[in-house]
Structures are given as C-alpha cells and as structure tokens.
Amino acid sequence: xxxxxxxxxxxxxxxxxxxxxxxxxxxxxxxxxxxxxxxxxxxxxxxxxxxxxxxxxxxxxxxxxxxxxxxxxxxxxxxxxxxxxxxxxxxxxxxxxxxxxxxxxxxxxxxxxxxxxxxxxxxxxxxxxxxxxxxxxxxxxxxxxxxxxxxxxxxxxxxxxxxxxxxxxxxxxxxxxxxxxxxxxxxxxxxxxxxxxxxxxxxxxxxxxxxxxxxxxxxxxxxxxxxxxxxxxxxxxxxxxxxxxxxxxxxxxxxxxxxxxxxxxxxxxxxxxxxxxxxxxxxxxxxxxxxxxxxxxxxxxxxxxxxxxxxxxxxxxxxxxxxxxxxxxxxxxxxxxxxxxxxxxxxxxxxxxxxxxxxxxxxxxxxxxxxxxxxxxxxxxxxxxxxxxxxxxxxxxxxxxxxxxxxxxxxxxxxxxxxxxxxxxxxxxxxxxxxxxxxxxxxxxxxxxxxxxxxxxxxxxxxxxxxxxxxxxxxxxxxxxxxxxxxxxxxxxxxxxxxxxxxxxxxxxxxxxxxxxxxxxxxxxxxxxxxxxxxxxxxxxxxxxxxxxxxxxxxxxxxxxxxxxx
Amino acid sequence: xxxxxxxxxxxxxxxxxxxxxxxxxxxxxxxxxxxxxxxxxxxxxxxxxxxxxxxxxxxxxxxxxxxxxxxxxxxxxxxxxxxxxxxxxxxxxxxxxxxxxxxxxxxxxxxxxxxxxxxxxxxxxxxxxxxxxxxxxxxxxxxxxxxxxxxxxxxxxxxxxxxxxxxxxxxxxxxxxxxxxxxxxxxxxxxxxxxxxxxxxxxxxxxxxxxxxxxxxxxxxxxxxxxxxxxxxxxxxxxxxxxxxxxxxxxxxxxxxxxxxxxxxxxxxxxxxxxxxx
Numbered sequence: 001x002x003x004x005x006x007x008x009x010x011x012x013x014x015x016x017x018x019x020x021x022x023x024x025x026x027x028x029x030x031x032x033x034x035x036x037x038x039x040x041x042x043x044x045x046x047x048x049x050x051x052x053x054x055x056x057x058x059x060x061x062x063x064x065x066x067x068x069x070x071x072x073x074x075x076x077x078x079x080x081x082x083x084x085x086x087x088x089x090x091x092x093x094x095x096x097x098x099x100x101x102x103x104x105x106x107x108x109x110x111x112x113x114x115x116x117x118x119x120x121x122x123x124x125x126x127x128x129x130x131x132x133x134x135x136x137x138x139x140x141x142x143x144x145x146x147x148x149x150x151x152x153x154x155x156x157x158x159x160x161x162x163x164x165x166x167x168x169x170x171x172x173x174x175x176x177x178x179x180x181x182x183x184x185x186x187x188x189x190x191x192x193x194x195x196x197x198x199x200x201x202x203x204x205x206x207x208x209x210x211x212x213x214x215x216x217x218x219x220x221x222x223x224x225x226x227x228x229x230x231x232x233x234x235x236x237x238x239x240x241x242x243x244x245x246x247x248x249x250x251x252x253x254x255x256x257x258x259x260x261x262x263x264x265x266x267x268x269x270x271x272x273x274x275x276x277x278x279x280x281x282x283x284x285x286x287x288x289x290x291x292x293x294x295x296x297x298x299x300x301x302x303x304x305x306x307x308x309x310x311x312x313x314x315x316x317x318x319x320x321x322x323x324x325x326x327x328x329x330x331x332x333x334x335x336x337x338x339x340x341x342x343x344x345x346x347x348x349x350x351x352x353x354x355x356x357x358x359x360x361x362x363x364x365x366x367x368x369x370x371x372x373x374x375x376x377x378x379x380x381x382x383x384x385x386x387x388x389x390x391x392x393x394x395x396x397x398x399x400x401x402x403x404x405x406x407x408x409x410x411x412x413x414x415x416x417x418x419x420x421x422x423x424x425x426x427x428x429x430x431x432x433x434x435x436x437x438x439x440x441x442x443x444x445x446x447x448x449x450x451x452x453x454x455x456x457x458x459x460x461x462x463x464x465x466x467x468x469x470x471x472x473x474x475x476x477x478x479x480x481x482x483x484x485x486x487x488x489x490x491x492x493x494x495x496x497x498x499x500x501x502x503x504x505x506x507x508x509x510x511x512x513x514x515x516x517x518x519x520x521x522x523x524x525x526x527x528x529x530x531x532x533x534x535x536x537x538x539x540x541x542x543x544x545x546x547x548x549x550x551x552x553x554x555x556x557x558x559x560x561x562x563x564x565x566x
Numbered sequence: 567x568x569x570x571x572x573x574x575x576x577x578x579x580x581x582x583x584x585x586x587x588x589x590x591x592x593x594x595x596x597x598x599x600x601x602x603x604x605x606x607x608x609x610x611x612x613x614x615x616x617x618x619x620x621x622x623x624x625x626x627x628x629x630x631x632x633x634x635x636x637x638x639x640x641x642x643x644x645x646x647x648x649x650x651x652x653x654x655x656x657x658x659x660x661x662x663x664x665x666x667x668x669x670x671x672x673x674x675x676x677x678x679x680x681x682x683x684x685x686x687x688x689x690x691x692x693x694x695x696x697x698x699x700x701x702x703x704x705x706x707x708x709x710x711x712x713x714x715x716x717x718x719x720x721x722x723x724x725x726x727x728x729x730x731x732x733x734x735x736x737x738x739x740x741x742x743x744x745x746x747x748x749x750x751x752x753x754x755x756x757x758x759x760x761x762x763x764x765x766x767x768x769x770x771x772x773x774x775x776x777x778x779x780x781x782x783x784x785x786x787x788x789x790x791x792x793x794x795x796x797x798x799x800x801x802x803x804x805x806x807x808x809x810x811x812x813x814x815x816x817x818x819x820x821x822x823x824x825x826x827x828x829x830x831x832x833x834x835x836x837x838x839x840x841x842x843x844x
Contacts, residue, residue, distance in 0.1 A: 057793050079799040087794045094784055095791035098806075099578075099710050099734055106806035111796040113804050123806070141737070155795065348748040372752035383780045384742065385749045387772045401754030445753075 001070065002163065002195055003027040003050065008064035010045060010054060019045045021220040022064070029162070032189050032196040034206050034228075037217030038241045039436060039464040043199050046217070047167050049073075050197065052081030069162070082108075086156035090168040092148040093141075101127070101143075101151050102136035108159040126158040130184065145334055146177035153184065163195045164188065170202050171462070174333050174491040176531040182208040201464050203237070204245040204536065207265055216240060228265035233258050241466030243494065247536040251275055253559050254282035267536050272543055279544055286555040291501065294323040298485050299345075299375075299453060304354035306340055314340040316509040317354070322453070322487060327479050329496045329517065330489045332506035333531035338489045341506075342455055347371045358453070373402075376451030380458040382438040385445070391417070391433075392426045395445045416448040419474065436463040440471055447478070454478075456488045460495050472499055473564065493535050497521065498557060505530050518550040518557075577733070579705050581628040590711035590807075591718060592815040597703045599822045604696055606833040609841040610684075613691045620698030627705045634701055641697050648693075649686045660685030664842045684842060709733035714805035723803050731788070739781055746776045 005025040011018040020042045027033055037043040048054040055062055056078045066073045068084050089095045098104030105123045114122075127133045130150040135143065140151050149169065156164065166185065170178045186209035189196045200206050203214075207228060214231050216224035218240045224231055231237065237244045247267050251258055256275040263269040300321040307313045315337040322328050332338050343349045345356060347368040356363045363371055379385055388394040392413060399409045417423045420440050430438065439462070446454065454475070460468045476499060478484045490496055496503065496517060503520040505513040507529045513520055520526060524534050541552040580586060585593070604616060624634070652659070657675060660682030661667045668680040707715075713730035717723045751757060755769045792798075811819075 051794055053790055053794065057790055078793060079796060082794065082796045082799070089787070089791055089794075091787065093738070094787040097731065097734070097788065097792055097795075097797075099708060099730070100807075103710055103806045107792075107797075108795045110803050110806055111799055113800055113802060116804055116806065116808050119804070119806050159796075343748065346748065346752055348751060368751045369754045369756070372754070377749075377752060379745065379749055381745070381780070383776060383783065384745045385753075385776070387750060387776050398753050 001026055002029040002031075002068070004065075004067045005046075005049075006065045008049070008066050009062070010049060011061045012045075013059040013061075018061075019220050020049070023222060025215065025222060025225065027195065027197065029195055030189075030193050031213065032186075032211045033198070033213050033215060034203070034211050035197065035199045035215045035217060036201055036203055036242055038201070038466050039434060040219075041217040041240075042220040043201075043217045044167060047087070047165055047197070047199050050081075050163070050165055051085045051087040052076065052078050056081075082159070082161075084161060085163045085165055086159060086161040087165045087167065088149075088152050088156055088169055090171050092145075092152045092172065095152055095155075096140040096148075099139060100137050101132060101140055104140055104151055105132075105136075105154045105158050107155055112159075122158060126154045129157060130154045144177075145173050146180055149173065149177070149181050150184070157188075161194075163197065166196070166198045166200070168200055169198065170200060170205050174531040175205075175493050175533040176333075176528065178202075178205045179208050179533060182206060185209070201242060203242055207245065210265070216242070227260070229260040229263050232264040233260035233262070241464065243465040245536055246494070246497075247540040249560070250537055250540055250556050251279065253556060254279040267539055267543070272540075276544055279540075280546075283546065283552055283555060286551070288551060288554050289558060294325045296324040297321050298324045298326075298359060300357040301341075301345075302354055302357075304341070304344060304356065305352050306344060306349060307352060308340075313509050315344065315351075318506070318509075318511045319354075320504050320511060320514050322485060324452075324485055325479065325483045326502060327476070327486045327500050328488075329500035329503045330487060330506065331491060331496065331503055331520075331530050331532060333491070336506040336530065337509040338506055339457065342377055342457060342489065345371075345375055345455065346377050369401075372398075372451075373449060374451055375453045375455065376446035376449055377455045378439075378443050378446050378457065378459065380461055382435070382442045385442045386430055386438060389429055389431075391422065391428055391430055391441055394430060394441055395448055398445060398449045412448055416444045419447070419478075420444040421470070421474075436467040436471075439463060443471065443475075451484070453485045453487065456486065456490075458490055458492075459488055460490065460492045468495070475499075491532060493521075493532065497535060497537070497553070498560065516550070518553040521553060522549040577704065577736075578708055579627075579629050579633070583626060583628040583706070585623065585627050585702065585706045587814075588706070588818065589809050589811050589815045590707050590715040591811065592818050593703055593707050594712065594715045594719070595819060596822055597699055599826045600699045601696055602826055603829040604692055606829050608688060608692070608839050609832075610688045610691070611841060612829075613688065613695050616695040617691055617698070620695055620702070623702045624698045624705075627702055629705045634705075637701070638697070642694065645690045645693050649690045652689070653682065653686060657682060663840050666844075668844070680844065681842070684844075685840070688840065708807060710805070711807045711809070714808040717803075717805065718808065724798065727797075735784070735788075738784070739777070742780050743773065743777055746773050746780070750776075 003026070005023040008020060008023040009018050010020040023046070035043045035046060045054070048058060049066060050068070054060060096104050097107055102123050105126055106119045109119050109122060123136070124133060127136060130153055132147065132150055132154060135147070140148060143151065169181055173181060182205065185196060185198065188194050198206055211228055213225060214228050215222055216231065216236060223240065224236050232244065232248060248258060248264055254275070256278045258264050262271050302319045304315055304318045305313055306315045318337070318341065330338050330341065340349070344351055347363065347366070350364070358374060386394055388397060395413045395417060396409050399412060414423065414426070417426050420443060422437070422440060422444060425433070430441065433441065439459070459472065472495065475486060479486050488495070488500060500517050503513065503515065503517045504511065505520060505526065512529060513526055521535060521538055527534060537553055537556060538549050541549040546552050600616070604613070607613065657677070658679070661679050663685060664681040666681060669677050670680055670683070671678040709730040713726040716726040716729065747757070750772050755772050757766055757769055761769065
C-alpha cells in the first residue's frame with residue numbers, strides 16, 4: 001500500500017470547522033486516481049496533506065493516521081515528503097524559481113547539494129523526457145502555457161519520486177494544451193510506473209485518458225470512490241455540482257439510459273450504436289427556435305492595430321462589431337491579442353491605427369473614466385480590482401466617484417448585491433470571501449454602474465462549475481431582461497458553448513473568424529489555430545453521422561437552457 | 567497616464583558579448599574593486615580614465631545605447647544638481663582642500679574660485695565613474711549567477727537567493743501594478759496631471775493596497791513551491807549556473823588585484839589628497 005488515510009481529519013488554524021472529516025482512503029502503487037469535488041470540498045487539502053505542506057508549512061490540527069510508503073507521516077520531516085511525493089502546482093507561473101528552464105529543472109538537485117558538473121546530464125535527460133531539451137537556456141516566462149507546464153513537470157521528475165501529485169493542472173491551460181498535458185501524465189503513468197494523483201474539477205478533460213478510480217469529495221468527506229464508468233452512470237456528479245461530460249448530457253437529453261456496463265468514461269469506449277435511434281429520433285424531431293434578430297450596432301472596431309514595442313503587432317487590423325443585446329465570445333490562445341483588445345476598449349492603451357465606436361461615438365474622445373461608465377470590464381484576477389476593505393464600500397466606490405447622493409447609492413448597491421447573491425455579506429470584510437465570491441464582488445461593482453456593454457475576462461478562472469453557473473445564469477438574465485450586451489473572453493469551451501451565440505476568433509493578433517458559435521465549433525481546423533479543440537458534443541454528432549453538427553449543438557443548448565429555466 | 571511603450575528595462579540582456587562570457591564572480595569582484603579604487607582616489611586623471619574605461623566596457627556589452635541613454639543623462643543631471651547644492655552649502659570647500667585661492671568671479675560669499683570648480687568637477691566625475699560599471703554588471707550578469715557568486719564569496723545562500731528571486735519577480739510585480747492601475751483608472755481614480763498632487767498621492771494608495779496583497783499572495787505561493795522542492799533542507803546548496811573560473815577569469819582577477827593594490831599604494835604614499843596641477 002503506497003498511501004493510506006485512516007480516520008484522518010484536519011482543521012485549519014483559521015477555521016472553526018474541520019476541512020477533512022474522517023477520511024479513509026487507500027491508494028496502491030502505480031494507480032492513477034482523480035480527486036474531484038466543488039470548491040471547499042477539501043480536495044486540495046488532501047493534496048496538501050500528501051505533500052507535507054500540512055503540517056510543515058500550514059498550521060492546523062490533524063487527527064487520525066496517514067501513511068506514505070508504509071511509514072507514519074507524523075514522524076516525517078519536510079524532506080521525507082519531498083523524497084516520496086512530487087507536486088505540480090496549479091499556477092505554473094508562481095512556481096518558477098529559476099531564471100532559465102535548465103536552472104528551474106535543476107532546483108531540486110541544487111537543494112540536495114548535487115555537484116554542479118553532475119547536474120547537467122541529469123537536467124538534460126529530464127528535459128528530453130518532456131521535449132524541452134532545446135529550450136534549456138530560455139526564460140520560463142517566455143514559454144507558452146503548455147511548455148511552462150512541462151517545465152514544472154520536469155522540475156519534479158528530476159527528483160526520482162514514485163508519487164506524482166497534480167493540483168488542478170489544467171486550470172490555466174487552453175483546451176488543446178490540456179489534452180496534451182493529460183497525455184503526458186498518462187505516458188508517465190504507463191512508462192515510468194508512477195503513482196498519479198490528479199486533483200481537478202474539469203472531469204471531462206481529465207478523462208481524455210483512462211484513470212483507475214475517481215474519488216468524489218463533498219464537504220470534507222469522500223462521497224464516492226469508484227471506477228469512472230460507475231460514477232458517470234450514477235447521478236452523483238449532478239448532486240455534487242460537478243459538470244458531467246457533454247456527450248453524456250446530450251445522450252441523457254435524448255432520453256438514453258446510460259449504464260456503467262456501457263463504458264461511459266470516454267466517448268471512444270462508449271458503445272454508441274444502441275443509442276443511435278434514440279438520438280437521431282430526438283434530433284430529427286428538433287425545432288430550433290428562431291433567435292430574434294439584433295440589428296442595432298453597439299460597438300464597432302475598425303482596422304484596430306496596436307503594438308507594445310513598435311515591432312510586433314499585438315493586435316493587427318482587427319475589425320468587428322457587436323450588436324445591442326448580444327452575448328458574444330472572443331476566443332484565442334494566450335498572447336493572441338484578446339487582452340490587448342480589452343485594454344484598447346477600456347482606453348488604457350490607445351490604438352496605433354483604427355478606431356472604436358460605441359453607439360456611433362468615437363471612444364477616442366472620451367477619458368478612461370468616461371468610457372468606464374458605459375463599458376464595464378471585469379478583469380480576470382479579482383485581487384487586481386478590489387481596493388476596499390468592506391464589500392459595501394467596494395461596490396459603492398464607482399458610484400461615489402460619480403458624486404451621487406449617498407441615499408441613492410445605498411439603494412443601488414443593495415439592489416445589485418441582492419442580484420449577485422451577496423446581500424447577506426454586505427457588511428463583511430472582503431478578506432473573508434472565497435476567490436469565487438470575490439469575483440462576484442467585482443462583477444457587482446461593475447454592474448452597479450449600469451454599463452451598456454459588459455466585458456468579462458476569463459470569468460470561470462478559479463471557480464467551480466456550480467458557482468460559475470450561478471454567476472453566468474445571473475448575467476444571462478441581465479442580458480435577457482435588461483438588454484445588457486455581454487462579451488466574454490475565454491478558452492473554456494463549455495462556457496462559450498453554453499452561453500454565447502457568436503464567436504470571434506483571434507490567432508496571432510489577427511481576426512480569423514467571426515461567426516455563430518455553433519459554426520465555429522464545427523470547424524476543427526479553425527479551432528486548432530486558436531489552440532482550441534472540438535467539444536465531445538461535436539464528436540458525438542460526427543460519430544452518429546449527423547451532418548448538420550451546428551444544428552445538433554444548437555438544439556442541445558436550447559434544450560439545456562429550457563431545462564435550466566424550468 | 568497612458569501605458570508607455572517600453573522596449574528595454576534595466577535588467578540582464580543576453581547579447582553574447584565578451585563580457586557576458588566572463589564568470590559572475592569576476593564581474594562582481596571587478597565591480598567591488600572599481601568602487602574601492604574610486605573611493606580611494608581624488609585624482610582627476612585616474613577618475614577620467616575610469617569614466618572612459620567604464621563607458622568603453624559599457625559599449626562592449628553590445629547593449630543598444632537607447633536602453634540606457636536616458637539613465638545616463640538622468641544620472642548626470644542628478645549629479646550636476648548635487649554639485650550645485652554642494653556649492654551652495656560650502657562654496658569655499660575647494661579652496662580649503664587645495665590651499666590656494668584663484669577667484670574667477672567675485673560674488674562675496676559665493677565667489678566662484680578655480681579651486682572650487684575643479685573640486686566639484688572631480689567629485690561629480692568620481693561619483694559618475696561608478697555608474698557605467700554598475701550598468702555593465704547589471705546588463706551582463708545573470709541574476710542567479712550573481713547569487714551563486716555571492717554565495718561562493720561567503721554570503722548565506724538564503725540571502726543570496728532572495729536577491730535573485732527579487733530580480734526574478736520584479737517583472738511580475740510590474741505587470742500586476744499595470745493591471746491594478748488600469749482597473750483603478752477605469753473606476754475613476756485619476757492619476758494624471760488633471761488631479762492635484764495631494765489627491766494623486768491619495769489615489770496611489772488605491773493601487774498600492776491591492777498590489778501589496780497580490781504580492782503577499784504570490785510570496786506565499788512561491789515559498790510553498792520552493793519548500794516542496796526541498797529548498798532549505800540543507801545548510802548549503804549547489805548552483806546550476808555556477809561556472810568554474812576559466813583562464814580569462816583568472817587573468818582578469820589578477821589584473822584587478824594589481825590595479826587595486828596600485829591604487830591603495832598610491833593613496834598611502836600620496837602627499838596631496840587632490841591632484842591639482844595649477
């Protein structure tokens with residue numbers, strides 16, 4: 001037995017309730033395990049207990065027993081953990097300590113006092129394992145998301161450990177890189193025989209390659225410990241707020257009954273023929289509601305070009321427009337120019353060429369503050385936006401800057417906090433909130449200004465399915481009822497599929513597509529250019545020989561939405 | 567305030583020049599020796615030689631001049647201003663040192679003497695002579711190589727590492743700062759010259775608050791990541807980027823030693839602190 005938790009509990013020093021309650025879990029050598037659960041379910045805490053951050057860097061109260069490699073960890077020093085467990089953290093950017101790739105990989109060796117001359121061959125062969133040998137002298141910051149992930153992986157592999165722990169490895173990655181990462185992890189599992197533990201809430205992406213068991217956590221307890229097929233056939237995912245794979249949702253929508261014996265863990269293993277009749281029948285009876293046409297233009301970008309350094313264009317001759325009341329997505333890989341577009345619209349950088357019109361008015365004539373009254377931008381990291389101590393003050397800040405009467409401010413703030421489900425926290429300090437709640441505070445602080453256009457940069461980052469669904473449903477309502485136009489910037493395919501109707505795709509600073517979302521999602525080549533992948537919904541349609549994949553997706557979303565409203 | 571377009575910062579720039587190929591230790595010793603020599607001397611001949619050599623070395627780094635031109639000019643202006651203040655505070659300092667008095671412009675208490683002018687030029691150039699070599703050091707020494715060198719010269723490795731981590735995370739903090747500034751500007755924080763100095767200072771706290779909190783979060787993450795990879799488990803550590811000293815390094819170190827000895831020798835046997843030919 002490699003890892004065994006028996007009646008293990010843990011309570012953080014700063015909390016009044018235990019985060020882990022009587023955990024009993026066994027992991028054999030060479031197993032591949034996925035731990036899933038909503039935010040606050042305790043899944044990350046389990047990881048911290050395994051790598052020794054608890055109790056050596058984070059304070060709290062442990063009880064029960066945890067053994068790793070047959071040894072009681074209560075007798076461990078930090079270094080005993082590092083010799084057994086290698087951890088790849090969620091945010092790769094923050095774990096780089098070296099200034100070059102080679103140096104970062106060598107970090108663990110340096111700390112073990114390996115002579116400098118002996119490090120080079122080890123670093124080189126480790127870099128080869130993850131195909132980085134040609135980049136040893138580059139700075140990790142210059143690399144793409146996937147390469148960064150491989151650098152941090154190499155930094156762990158250099159230290160021949162048996163257990164590899166991945167803490168939300170896919171959180172910051174685009175779909176294509178996510179797939180590649182899962183493939184590399186799988187290869188390490190098969191070729192090097194490592195024990196793999198992946199903590200993640202994006203279940204469908206993890207299941208891109210086989211896993212042995214899935215541990216489902218909720219409120220500090222293990223609620224399921226079973227094979228993927230069994231778990232997917234059950235209704236446990238729904239009850240615990242984990243998103244089930246899209247193809248399963250589609251099959252269920254079409255009235256199919258999926259049993260664990262049908263191997264639902266992946267679309268490839270699933271025996272599809274038995275569902276064919278059901279699905280085709282469902283699809284043929286479909287009726288796609290005509291969307292009311294939205295013809296009034298709100299925002300027009302024409303010939304927009306901007307370069308940070310005068311050499312390479314970050315945005316190159318981009319033109320598109322957004323109509324009033326639309327829900328649009330902007331897609332593209334990191335560095336494709338998405339964030340620069342936002343900055344140009346906000347007015348914090350000025351275009352080199354081209355102009356931006358809002359309701360026919362040239363934005364260049366308005367100051368940043370004047371623009372912000374009409375275009376609300378919610379940035380990716382809520383910590384960058386929040387500058388007050390109390391939630392009420394934070395939300396009221398923008399209104400107070402306008403010099404509005406305090407009584408009206410009070411009314412408006414309370415109204416918006418109620419809409420965002422934050423009313424009961426209004427007198428709380430912001431530090432007491434979770435990341436997802438902070439994100440909602442930032443959205444509230446923008447919404448209170450009643451902008452005509454709302455731009456959300458990666459709204460799902462750092463949030464679990466349940467909380468972001470609640471938030472986006474709320475934004476969707478605002479879109480439908482108040483006519484607020486919404487633009488989201490994201491590479492979360494689920495989110496884009498479910499909420500947006502039109503997609504604008506950027507690649508290498510240029511606009512490469514501007515079409516209805518379902519059309520974009522039906523073009524694998526186009527998606528690949530933006531480091532995106534097709535969804536399993538599209539693949540399901542293709543497997544079932546459905547030609548009109550676009551209509552298939554549209555009908556699925558329509559039925560899902562009808563169910564959400566009901 | 568709009569975001570500026572910046573192409574170069576003051577940081578390590580790998581141009582692959584001869585100076586880049588020298589060992590970090592050699593460059594660090596060179597820098598320290600330079601400072602020592604400058605501190606021992608008030609000889610304008612030597613100081614001018616050092617300024618020229620420094621600028622020559624700076625040119626040899628092959629870093630484009632536009633990357634540091636503004637800084638050179640800024641430093642020169644600050645030092646000139648400094649000279650002006652020195653004159654205002656002690657207008658007869660030069661006369662005291664040289665022992666003679668040659669008045670060029672009689673203005674009573676603030677009479678400009680040839681000695682004082684000479685004194686101020688010497689002092690200003692003396693300070694300025696340290697600047698090009700500092701730039702050379704920063705441009706050509708990889709921060710971790712610098713830490714490794716510090717550690718090798720006896721500084722505890724945790725302190726040496728903190729130096730390189732600071733350099734490593736400066737760009738990240740700058741990025742955070744820009745993002746926070748943008749977010750706050752959009753919410754009506756005025757940082758441009760439109761607002762009064764007082765309100766601009768007050769508004770700056772709206773940026774510093776979130777910046778400090780983001781940085782603290784980051785610090786916690788880095789320290790966890792470092793602990794997980796075994797940082798601090800032993801009393802010492804080795805360095806991947808530590809290069810062995812090559813023949814050219816030993817040659818440089820030897821010449822540096824000779825120069826420093828000569829400078830100290832000169833200082834000890836000098837009869838007059840200031841070289842004054844007139």
